[in-house]
Amino acid sequence: MHSFKEELDSLKQDGLFRQLRLIESSQGSHVSINNQTLLNLCSNDYLGLCNDSRLKIAAIEAIKKYGFGSGASRLVCGNMLLHEMLEEVIAEFKETESALVFNSGYCANLGMIAALSTKDDIIFSDRFNHASILDGAILSRAKLRRYPHKDMFSLESLLKQASLFKRRLIVTDTVFSMDGDLAPLYEILNLADKYDCFVFLDEAHATGVLGSLGKGALEYFNIKSERFIQMGTLSKALGGFGAYVCGSKTLIDYFINKARAFIYTTALPPSVCASAITAFGIIKNDDSLRNKLRHNLQFFRDGLRERGFKVLDDPTPIIPLLVNDIKKTMDFSRLLFEAGIFLQAIRPPTVPKGTSRLRITVSAAHKEEDLEFALDKIKMIGKQLGVI
Ligand SMILES: Cc1ncc(COP(=O)(O)O)c(C=O)c1O
Known part of the structure; x- marks a missing residue:
């Protein structure tokens, strides 16, 4: 039992310890965590069908x-x-x-x-x-x-x-x-x-x-x-x-x-x-959900670029925001959480060492105002942490 704890302590020391977050609501553009409603930017529910x-x-x-x-x-x-x-x-x-x-x-x-x-x-x-x-x-x-x-x-x-x-x-x-x-x-x-x-x-x-x-x-x-x-x-x-x-x-x-x-x-x-x-x-x-997703993706990618982030142009709903440093990525995620946005940090071993990131996913369920809100918060916190 002792060696399990040691391994976990070493993960904690390296900033790699993982914990479950409890979602109290259904899935969707917003989720409830700790009785707080947050904009959800990390689900794979790209068309918003989880709760359809x-x-x-x-x-x-x-x-x-x-x-x-x-x-x-x-x-x-x-x-x-x-x-x-x-x-x-x-x-x-x-x-x-x-x-x-x-x-x-x-x-x-x-x-x-x-x-x-x-x-x-x-x-x-x-x-x-x-x-x-x-x-x-x-x-x-x-x-x-x-x-x-x-x-x-x-x-x-x-x-x-x-x-x-x-x-x-x-x-x-x-x-x-x-x-x-x-x-x-x-x-x-x-x-x-x-x-x-x-x-x-x-x-x-x-x-x-x-x-x-x-x-x-x-x-x-x-x-x-x-x-x-x-x-x-x-x-x-x-x-x-x-x-x-x-x-x-x-x-x-x-x-x-x-x-x-x-x-x-x-x-x-x-x-x-x-x-x-x-x-x-x-x-x-019905291609309306896919069209909405495409519109949201374009809007979000453009918005990130306008705010000084480097973003690739692939036509997919996954937008990695590279922070690289583990602690800074965790801080970014925590500060976003405090600002009302749920966006998990992705760290090794899920991604290679030195490439920790926020993996943003956009959905057809998001409204433009949700995305605008997220863009502004991401820019503000990105600046505060020296990511842009
Ligand atoms: C590329 C890829 N393949 C397979 C899987 C596993 O799929 P599932 O979550 O249905 O087990 C995932 C999910 O994270 C994935 O991203």
Whole structure:
């Protein structure tokens, strides 16, 4: 027990101790913490669907009809109508032959990457990929080669040395979760063609957001290839919980048979699937939320630039504000909290050492006046701390 405490004390000393914050309200543009209402600038609820009445009604109706729990894993007796309906909706939305639902993005990456590669295979992973990708790669026991962020030259030189491996898998987030930038998918596909690789795409932050129909990065870049295996989550723009993979029927059958994180876990409650079906319907039939999100993003990025911050132009809802120093980042977050804004500090190991940041996320649920308020407070505190 003692050594646990020592480890925690050392985290505290380094400014890396993490604590849970209690949200007393539902999710939304504002949340309640310690009986105080704060503007929320750190949720992945990009379209404001977490508390949408249509999703709530869908869940309630599904509970009335199918009960709450699913009783077992999909392969035992937990495979219910709403799971399969959701998979049909996803396959149609993503224009693939088939789809499969997982219990979370973390589980999906762990299960699929470990199923795709064995010790005779090799995995190439962008250094900024999500932790679940790294964990899946480690679990697979394949040779793991991590290339510097978006560095295609390094990726190619690693690929050149990998011809003897049985299966070569390139894995990348399409939208990087802490930086908000896009993976160079054209270049990655060119290399995959040249060196005969599969490409596993994590669309967690792209689904529902990127592309004019919200279908994700492949729509945005207007590319298609049999080499792509696309996973995404239902937990971010979709406002719910769970994840999916989509592709050929053969690929889906492969995961049903090989992905342990699919096989050995209780299926999602049907109500979660019902809400996800409704969320896909909203995303498919109504682009007003996506347009509002785009407007808000432009407004916020412009506002930050006008106030002296350096901001990239990627079309994603994630805007990193680099502070670098851990203590200063924590101070920034605390002072914002005191000024009525909830914006968590992101520190190592989530991001590389020396790149601590505020990871701002903008949502369709924000009003312009909310964003204006945030911009002014961020500028004021940024100046006070010497960040601008
Ligand atoms: C890129 C990426 N992949 C996967 C996940 C995991 O998804 P989930 O939260 O649904 O487990 C996340 C979530 O933080 C993510 O950012």
